[in-house]
Amino acid sequence: MRTASAQMALCLSLWVLSLPVRATEPAPVGSTLKASPVIGTTSDGVEYGIWPSIPKQAAPTLIVLAGDIEGTLGKPYFRQCGNRLAEQGWVCVSLDLPAHGKQVGSGPAGLSGWRTRVERGENIVAHSNARLKQLLDHLVRTGVTDPERIAVCGTSRGGFLALHFAAHEPRVRCVAAFAPVVDLAALSEFRGVEEQPLVKQLSVASSAHQLVDRAVWMVIGDRDERVGTDHSIALARAVSAAAREADRPSRLELHLLSEPRGHTTPAGSAELAADWMQRQLPIATPVVAPAEPASVVKPASVRQLLLVDDHHVLYRAGTRRLFHPATPHPDNPLIGEERPWEMAIGWTSVVHRPERTEAPYQLWYQAYAGGRDDRKTHKCMVCYAESRDGVHFTRPELELHDFNNQREPDPGLHKRTNIVLIGDGGYGDRYANSVLYEPDVVPARRFKMLYTDFGKSDDGREWPGVFAAFSPDGLRWTKSDHNPLLKTAYGGRGLQPPYADESPYSERWDARKGFLRKTWALPLSMSDAIDVMFDPRRGKYVAYGKSWLQGPAGGLAWKHGMARIESDDFLHWTSPEIVATPDDADPPDTEFHTSPVFFHKGCYFCLNQILRARGEAIGAKADAMQIELMISRDGLRWERPFRDQLFIDAASQPFSNGGVFTNATPVVLEDELRFYYGGYNSGAIGGGARLTDPSQQSGVGMATLPLDRFAGLRTEPLSAQSTLKRPLEHTGQITLKPLSLEGVREIEVNATTETEDGELRVELLDAAGLRVRGFGSEDAIPLRGDSLRHKAKWRGRDLTELPAGRYHLRLHLRHAEVFAVELR
Structure with a gap:
């Protein structure tokens, strides 16, 4: 494993070229340009x-x-x-x-x-x-x-x-x-x-x-x-x-x-x-090794314009952005607590592979079994299931890891299970399971997983950290010899950070509980939950997860923020960078439990797990952990435009009314997005599950969203500013930033109209903002109804007739809402 000093090393290369030195200008590469x-x-x-x-x-x-x-x-x-x-x-x-x-x-x-x-x-x-x-x-x-x-x-x-x-x-x-x-x-x-x-x-x-x-x-x-x-x-x-x-x-x-x-x-x-x-700067669809994971939403052309924010908007009038939550599936939970090892089902990852016609949906989910099996390695495991339709899942009976159940119901040794990964049995528990699939790499590494566990580092001491495992089929996993890839913090709440010349590790005997309490006091580190994606913009693996922030007096382990690391090879990762934290607009007990990110059509989305740990100091369970949608255009600077609006309502179904655990692997279908998640009916802190309570529930759920309809721009009921000659009802326009329409044959608009007389028209302006004859709003054929792919048309005119140059698209709305525009 690379050491920190090696990572920081100055790259001084004595580079001797065998090419002759030229005294005159060299012949240009690409001289035909x-x-x-x-x-x-x-x-x-x-x-x-x-x-x-x-x-x-x-x-x-x-x-x-x-x-x-x-x-x-x-x-x-x-x-x-x-x-x-x-x-x-x-x-x-x-x-x-x-x-x-x-x-x-x-x-x-x-x-x-x-x-x-x-x-x-x-x-x-x-x-x-x-x-x-x-x-x-x-x-x-x-x-x-x-x-x-x-x-x-x-x-x-x-x-x-x-x-x-x-x-x-x-x-x-x-x-x-x-x-x-x-x-x-x-x-x-x-x-x-x-x-x-x-x-x-x-x-x-x-x-x-x-x-x-x-x-x-x-x-x-x-x-x-x-x-x-x-x-x-x-x-x-x-x-x-x-x-x-x-x-x-x-x-x-x-x-x-x-x-x-x-x-x-x-x-x-x-x-x-x-x-x-x-x-350093791969183009929009980079050719990189390894190939882009199929489990990541595919990178889109810059001609796919989501209106979830104003990134593509020059200005607009008479409109307001409206947030749209995902809808939980009525059959949830799709996976419930049915096997002896399935309790507190939390973290999930899904890969959708249409070429697997019998079972294109592959699901990995964490099952926390507590002490049902005496072996520490079997306390928190990764299980596997698969599905043909993404709703009805089956658990294969594998002989990879057994489970020796010491409690009712169904006690005894279970040799055939759907357990595919167990922990190392260290001081703390193995935790989380974020999976990517890459079809074109070395077969043994087609599937990659990041998780957290405890293991021996290169200094010979046990450390908590970020771990990796690889698999050719998603079932048989081999843990990396480099584990832990990155050391993390554990324990030490309220302690001051150690000095640079002190060891972050300490231990003391806890007489009240009768065990040796160990602490790894690493400030600015990742914590025990992490989700990985492949960033097509950067051509790198990027993982987001929770990181402990320090409290008002500088004490460790106060609350969690959102941190980010990246890697070229899935083994060597950068030091964590904190990219988002709770702010003044949040209640004081708010923290980011963890923050999985996915990339979709030019935008980074985060299904941020908002935990409000009311009463935690006196041992009470936390409030329900809810999901807030955050957005970014670079993966570093994050916006929270939908603060306190629930993207997935945890309380809407009994199995998840204590908390929802999102992931970085949504499934994108032709007409909808599917978001899989784990759910508890008890709080998320410290496992949260009441393992001996018969009312305990957890499982895997799924919520859906019509394609690209995270948020739309809808007409205001009334625009009555003093600069208007008369008030306007349900009327608005959106003017987009200039872009080239060369080669564009079709413009599709994801939009809906709300009344019989509602409509949307697409108008073209030139780069100076002047209307283009034949493509004005009066020439546009009105678009009506609800469609993901309205086709913009003009009477007797075609986009191929336009001279080269840059144009503004202006969308005229009446009783309408628009979500996205695509140039084909």
Whole structure:
């Protein structure tokens, strides 16, 4: 298993290339692409170039910095990264650097101009960052750039500004710098002013902490006296030190070249950097190893526009967003407590594989048996069932793990069970079971599971942690030799975090209960529940789960928040990052029990388990644990627009009226989404189940939602603002952000009308907001009734007649509600 020190290690690679060094510009890769850039200007007056052309839809974007626009995008030497990426659908953009091109002004040009400006007290970095931000805002707003896939690169002085912009702008996910200037004091042009405060302030090393969360790729010759090889090494060390201080892995790679000497880079380095960028920012349907799990909702084209939030909306009027909960199935629970080992059925995972015609639904669920079997390994297990229709499940009788029941009913040894995974028998219980299925990987690893348990770490001591298991068929599981993959906290409520030179482990004899009480006091760690997904945007496994927050006096184990970790290989995981916590609008006893996430049509959804532990301090059971739908567009920044509106109502059915346990594996069918979950009729804290009470119930339930109808925009009953000539009843419009309709033959609208005279019309506006003749609201054929796929039409006109360009869709509603738009 990788140690923390190995994760934090500075990546210094002595990279020797056998390719010849070229004194002239190399032949361009992708030389058939257009040679000259398209020039544009933002509304703020920032001139920029874009190459090879304006994309038809939001595209991954590389900002290239070297000098002036024409010299950067017009010359293959500076555009080498872009040549390779353009063949994969990327666009390259650039602007004039300070004191270059049209930014020279009245002073000297180039680096001499930089010195003149710095001596006058001008912050050239702040000026560059401001212009680059204005450019980026413009590209995102106009639909040119995918805001989730932005990279920047630069050569020499361009690398200096690229590194600074990456540190300044959170939307930049990765940066490549070729023989970069890192410290202006190393340049001959700044000789004599090296000690000026502004020169020191502009060193890239001053932004080391901001670069910790960026993927950084640098290359430089080991004898580059022009910009100073030692300065690049010092920057790498500064970023590594900042990462250690933040307890995060360093993502900076520095490649030192033994040849060529001097201030240059060898042929081939730009192509290697381009390939690295593609790994950091995979395109919408990434080709990655391993393949995208079938149990994850498939990534959608950016042309599928969910209106669950205003991400795709430019503005709207006369409408209000209405939340729609999922509907529990009337046959719930689909799996109940029927076998001796099935008590307190909680965590679940579902994989839907249509190719398994006899039983396409595969279900894993946790069964907490308490002390019915004397073996500690059999206290909390994972069971398996399967179904043809997703409603009626059968339990196979397997001979993988027996169960020796010591209590009524049905005592004795049961050799044939549906138990597929047991615990390690450590200090605490094995817990949770989050499963992914991947059809195209090594057969023995087609099924992957994350869970929590106790086991020996590489230091020889028992630790609680995150564990993994793999299976070829979902039945026969092999636990990873790397377990625990990540250490977690256990116990220690109210204790202060240990000092850095203290062990987080402690033990004491509990005389009242008569056992040795052990504590692992790890702040900012995952806790005992976790759900994993494959993130198609990042090409990584991402797991979300609960993490203990510290209390008002700094004591450990106060309440849970939502934390996130990620991995390239399912074995080596990043340190946890807390991404959401209860806030001032929540009652003080609110916590996030755990927070499973799935990705669907460009949006991240979280079925957040809201636990309000009223009376916990005096030993009373918690209130019912309810489900709140949270949304995010990047998986990091979370919004709670439907706070206190129940997505799945735990109290609506007896088996789940104590709590609902959601997962990250919804099933997406042609016309509906299915959400499977575990339910208790008792509280969720400490297992919650009254194991000796005959009224105890738990089981697996399912709730459904019409496709994409999480929330809709519905017309307001009355719009009566003073700016209206007259009040308007049940009338509204939604204007979407501009997008290209090139290649679009059909627009489908997921919508419903509420009355006989209700209707929806689709109108087109050009990029300037002007109506397009033949596609106005009066030309649109009204859409009526309830359909997931209304087809927009205009009298005598067709979308293929539209000239190239960007258009706004405007949806006119009367007594109507709209949920999503799809461009086909």
